[in-house]
Amino acid sequence: MEAISPYLVVIIPIAVGIITQLLKFIIYSAKHGLHWNYAFTHGHMPSAHTGFAVSLLTSIGYYEGVHTGAFAVAFALAFIIIDDAVRLRMYMGDQGRYLNMLVSQLHVDASQFPRLKERMGHRVSEVIVGGILGFVLTVILIKIL
DSSP states (O other): OTTTGGGHHHHHHHHHHHHHHHHHHHHHHHHHOOOGGGGGOOSSSSOHHHHHHHHHHHHHHHHTOTTSHHHHHHHHHHHHHHHIIIIIHHHHHHHHHHHHHHHHHHTOOTTTSOOOOOOOSOOHHHHHHHHHHHHHHHHHHHHHO
């Protein structure tokens, strides 16, 4: 255990990201049936990206301290990831919806313009749950390890 102790600051967030993505796969499969391509699905409950980002922030805050440059960088990274998950990818989904409507209204050959994905981002609730999972799982793993 002593050999990996210096690396726990990054090992724990990776484990939390994997656990969160696994939970997402289980929840999504329970709703839509078991398909292995759901294992790496984006969007949906909970946000694995947010869970990883919050876990990294929590881990760095615990192991390195909240008054360090590493914590400031982790905070900025978490902010960007969460903002992307909620806002920016929702705008991309809106663009897909508008382009799909335009293609259907123009009565053009649909095979030339394949339907675009309309849901790309997370709902706020999915991001909140991902953040809570990231924090709670990180605290649990810190106490265990």
